[in-house]
Amino acid sequence: MKILKLLLILIILGVGGVAAVMYSGVVDVAADEPHSDFVYWLLEETRETSIKKAAHSIEVPDLSDPELLLTGGVDYEYMCSSCHLKPGQNESDMSLGLYPAPPNLAVADDSHKGHEHGDEMQSTRKNFWVIKHGIKASGMPAWGKTHSDERIWAMVAFLKRLPTLTPEQYQVLTAVD
Ligand code: HEC
Numbered sequence: 174m175k176i177l178k179l180l181l182i183l184i185i186l187g188v189g190g191v192a193a194v195m196y197s198g199v200v201d202v203a204a205d206e207p208h209s210d211f212v213y214w215l216l217e218e219t220r221e222t223s224i225k226k227a228a229h230s231i232e233v234p235d236l237s238d239p240e241l242l243l244t245g246g247v248d249y250e251y252m253c254s255s256c257h258l259k260p261g262q263n264e265s266d267m268s269l270g271l272y273p274a275p276p277n278l279a280v281a282d283d284s285h286k287g288h289e290h291g292d293e294m295q296s297t298r299k300n301f302w303v304i305k306h307g308i309k310a311s312g313m314p315a316w317g318k319t320h321s322d323e324r325i326w327a328m329v330a331f332l333k334r335l336p337t338l339t340p341e342q343y344q345v346l347t348a349v350d
Pocket residue numbers: 220248249252253254255256257267271273274275276285299300303304308311312313314316328
């Protein structure tokens with residue numbers, strides 16, 4: 174009985190605490206005020222674990238067809254580059270203003286690629302999942318609502334090559350004829 178009472182008090186205190194934080198207005202939701210290190214870590218770990226779990230069984234198709242770079246490139250230029258930038262560009266209104274900031278997908282990032290084959294596959298699956306489903310409470314939209322899996326895989330194929338492209342090569346690949 175004592176334990177039950179203690180549990181009940183703890184639950185009431187917990188719910189009361191959460192409600193106090195919610196309704197006192199102390200949480201700053203401004204995009205120009207960064208999270209504390211702890212909250213940032215908490216959100217990042219939650220996001221990465223969730224994506225890893227959701228993406229791990231996705232089957233990756235053959236992405237070696239050069240045609241994919243052309244379709245994926247045009248889509249990237251029109252739908253993604255305003256936030257995720259392109260070769261020769263370091264910032265945009267979106268990349269500076271959004272929080273969390275959209276990563277610059279035109280530069281190689283070892284933390285996302287990994288060094289082993291397994292990690293490369295996982296990053297390919299992750300990119301597909303994120304493009305298709307988006308990420309809640311960030312600026313990343315779910316493109317799967319309006320685009321087929323084929324078009325999303327073409328963008329995934331393009332993303333693999335993007336960090337290796339010069340501004341000129343990027344322009345050629347993403348031009349609409
Ligand atoms: C309005 C801005 C915006 C647009 C447009 C946008 N994204 Fe994003 N994207 C984001 C943000 C912000 C994040 C980071 C979200 C986070 O960290 O929680 C993100 C994350 C990602 C990631 C995960 C990167 C990583 O390794 O963590 C990928 C891949 C991605 N976007 C691809 C795309 C592609 C492809 C397109 C175009 C079809 C696109 N995005 C369009 C804002 C955008």
